[in-house]
Amino acid sequence: MAVTCQCGGERTRKLEALLDRYRGQPQALIQVLHQAQEIYGYLPREVLKKVSLALNVPLSQVYGVVSFYSFFTIHPKGRHRISVCKGTACYVRGAEQLLEHLREELRIKPGETTADGEFSLEVVRCLGACGLGPVIMVDEDVHARVMPERIPDILSAYRS
Numbered sequence: 094m095a096v097t098c099q100c101g102g103e104r105t106r107k108l109e110a111l112l113d114r115y116r117g118q119p120q121a122l123i124q125v126l127h128q129a130q131e132i133y134g135y136l137p138r139e140v141l142k143k144v145s146l147a148l149n150v151p152l153s154q155v156y157g158v159v160s161f162y163s164f165f166t167i168h169p170k171g172r173h174r175i176s177v178c179k180g181t182a183c184y185v186r187g188a189e190q191l192l193e194h195l196r197e198e199l200r201i202k203p204g205e206t207t208a209d210g211e212f213s214l215e216v217v218r219c220l221g222a223c224g225l226g227p228v229i230m231v232d233e234d235v236h237a238r239v240m241p242e243r244i245p246d247i248l249s250a251y252r253s
Protein backbone atom coordinates (compact mmCIF):
# COMPACT_ATOMS: atom_id res chain seq x y z
CA MET A 94 0.00 0.00 0.00
CA ALA A 95 1.39 3.40 -0.94
CA VAL A 96 2.04 5.82 1.91
CA THR A 97 1.41 9.46 1.11
CA CYS A 98 3.12 12.22 3.04
CA GLN A 99 0.55 14.53 4.63
CA CYS A 100 3.12 17.06 5.83
CA GLY A 101 2.44 19.57 3.02
CA GLY A 102 -1.28 19.65 3.80
CA GLU A 103 -0.63 19.86 7.50
CA ARG A 104 1.67 22.85 7.03
CA THR A 105 -0.86 24.56 4.77
CA ARG A 106 -3.57 24.07 7.40
CA LYS A 107 -1.33 25.53 10.12
CA LEU A 108 -0.47 28.52 7.93
CA GLU A 109 -4.13 29.18 7.12
CA ALA A 110 -5.01 29.07 10.83
CA LEU A 111 -2.16 31.48 11.57
CA LEU A 112 -3.25 33.88 8.83
CA ASP A 113 -6.87 33.74 10.00
CA ARG A 114 -5.74 34.76 13.46
CA TYR A 115 -3.87 37.85 12.22
CA ARG A 116 -5.86 38.77 9.10
CA GLY A 117 -5.89 42.53 8.50
CA GLN A 118 -3.27 43.21 11.22
CA PRO A 119 -0.15 44.62 9.50
CA GLN A 120 1.48 45.32 12.87
CA ALA A 121 1.70 41.56 13.46
CA LEU A 122 4.00 41.04 10.44
CA ILE A 123 7.18 40.00 12.29
CA GLN A 124 5.27 37.70 14.63
CA VAL A 125 3.49 36.03 11.70
CA LEU A 126 6.73 35.62 9.74
CA HIS A 127 8.34 33.99 12.78
CA GLN A 128 5.54 31.49 13.14
CA ALA A 129 5.38 30.83 9.40
CA GLN A 130 9.12 30.07 9.45
CA GLU A 131 8.57 27.68 12.35
CA ILE A 132 5.96 25.85 10.28
CA TYR A 133 8.02 25.59 7.07
CA GLY A 134 11.61 25.83 8.34
CA TYR A 135 12.06 28.79 5.96
CA LEU A 136 9.92 31.34 4.16
CA PRO A 137 8.96 30.20 0.65
CA ARG A 138 7.84 32.85 -1.84
CA GLU A 139 4.26 31.51 -1.87
CA VAL A 140 4.06 31.88 1.90
CA LEU A 141 5.30 35.48 1.73
CA LYS A 142 2.61 36.27 -0.85
CA LYS A 143 -0.09 34.79 1.39
CA VAL A 144 1.20 36.73 4.40
CA SER A 145 1.22 39.93 2.34
CA LEU A 146 -2.40 39.44 1.27
CA ALA A 147 -3.73 38.34 4.65
CA LEU A 148 -2.09 41.10 6.67
CA ASN A 149 -2.60 43.73 3.99
CA VAL A 150 1.12 44.57 3.79
CA PRO A 151 2.72 45.21 0.36
CA LEU A 152 4.85 42.26 -0.77
CA SER A 153 7.87 44.56 -1.20
CA GLN A 154 7.58 45.53 2.47
CA VAL A 155 7.34 41.86 3.51
CA TYR A 156 10.54 41.14 1.56
CA GLY A 157 12.17 44.20 3.12
CA VAL A 158 11.52 42.87 6.63
CA VAL A 159 12.65 39.35 5.72
CA SER A 160 15.94 40.57 4.27
CA PHE A 161 16.58 43.01 7.12
CA TYR A 162 16.46 40.43 9.92
CA SER A 163 19.11 37.72 9.70
CA PHE A 164 16.93 35.17 11.53
CA PHE A 165 14.57 35.00 8.56
CA THR A 166 15.55 32.89 5.58
CA ILE A 167 13.98 32.34 2.18
CA HIS A 168 16.20 29.31 1.55
CA PRO A 169 15.24 25.84 2.75
CA LYS A 170 17.56 24.53 5.44
CA GLY A 171 19.72 21.48 4.86
CA ARG A 172 19.40 18.26 6.83
CA HIS A 173 22.53 19.37 8.70
CA ARG A 174 23.15 22.91 9.78
CA ILE A 175 26.76 24.11 9.93
CA SER A 176 27.50 27.20 12.01
CA VAL A 177 30.93 28.79 11.71
CA CYS A 178 31.90 31.06 14.57
CA LYS A 179 33.44 34.34 13.48
CA GLY A 180 33.57 35.84 16.96
CA THR A 181 36.84 37.58 17.86
CA ALA A 182 38.55 34.59 19.53
CA CYS A 183 37.75 32.26 16.64
CA TYR A 184 38.51 34.91 14.05
CA VAL A 185 42.08 35.43 15.24
CA ARG A 186 42.61 31.66 15.20
CA GLY A 187 41.64 31.22 11.56
CA ALA A 188 37.83 31.19 11.32
CA GLU A 189 37.98 33.04 8.01
CA GLN A 190 40.16 30.36 6.36
CA LEU A 191 37.87 27.71 7.80
CA LEU A 192 34.84 29.39 6.28
CA GLU A 193 36.64 29.69 2.95
CA HIS A 194 37.35 25.94 2.96
CA LEU A 195 33.74 25.14 3.80
CA ARG A 196 32.54 27.40 1.00
CA GLU A 197 34.80 25.62 -1.48
CA GLU A 198 33.96 22.15 -0.21
CA LEU A 199 30.20 22.71 -0.15
CA ARG A 200 30.07 25.19 -3.08
CA ILE A 201 27.70 27.47 -1.21
CA LYS A 202 27.85 30.80 0.59
CA PRO A 203 26.62 31.46 4.14
CA GLY A 204 22.82 31.53 4.14
CA GLU A 205 22.61 28.88 1.40
CA THR A 206 21.94 25.15 1.25
CA THR A 207 23.75 22.57 -0.86
CA ALA A 208 21.94 21.35 -3.99
CA ASP A 209 21.47 17.88 -2.46
CA GLY A 210 19.80 19.42 0.62
CA GLU A 211 22.43 17.90 2.90
CA PHE A 212 24.05 20.99 4.47
CA SER A 213 23.23 24.61 5.11
CA LEU A 214 25.92 27.07 6.11
CA GLU A 215 25.73 30.07 8.42
CA VAL A 216 28.05 32.42 10.25
CA VAL A 217 27.50 33.15 13.93
CA ARG A 218 29.15 35.57 16.35
CA CYS A 219 30.04 33.35 19.32
CA LEU A 220 29.22 29.79 20.25
CA GLY A 221 30.33 30.20 23.86
CA ALA A 222 33.42 28.02 23.47
CA CYS A 223 35.99 30.77 22.82
CA GLY A 224 38.88 28.87 24.40
CA LEU A 225 38.40 26.07 21.85
CA GLY A 226 38.54 28.19 18.71
CA PRO A 227 38.23 28.06 15.88
CA VAL A 228 34.90 26.38 16.50
CA ILE A 229 32.18 25.13 14.20
CA MET A 230 28.91 23.49 15.12
CA VAL A 231 27.23 20.84 13.02
CA ASP A 232 23.67 20.41 14.29
CA GLU A 233 24.19 20.08 18.07
CA ASP A 234 27.84 18.94 17.88
CA VAL A 235 30.65 21.34 18.71
CA HIS A 236 33.90 20.78 16.78
CA ALA A 237 36.83 22.44 18.49
CA ARG A 238 40.18 23.71 17.15
CA VAL A 239 39.16 22.83 13.63
CA MET A 240 41.91 23.00 11.04
CA PRO A 241 40.82 23.36 7.40
CA GLU A 242 42.26 19.93 6.48
CA ARG A 243 39.82 18.26 8.91
CA ILE A 244 36.77 19.58 7.10
CA PRO A 245 36.31 16.72 4.59
CA ASP A 246 36.33 14.16 7.45
CA ILE A 247 33.92 16.18 9.53
CA LEU A 248 31.49 16.55 6.63
CA SER A 249 31.66 12.91 5.61
CA ALA A 250 30.62 11.87 9.13
CA TYR A 251 27.26 13.62 8.52
CA ARG A 252 26.66 12.72 4.90
CA SER A 253 23.85 10.23 4.47
Ligand code: FES
Pocket residue numbers: 178179180181182183184218219220221222223224226228
Ligand atom coordinates in the same frame (compact mmCIF):
# COMPACT_ATOMS: atom_id res chain seq x y z
S1 FES B 1 34.41 33.55 19.62
FE1 FES B 1 34.07 31.60 18.76
S2 FES B 1 33.18 30.52 20.38
FE2 FES B 1 33.36 32.49 21.16
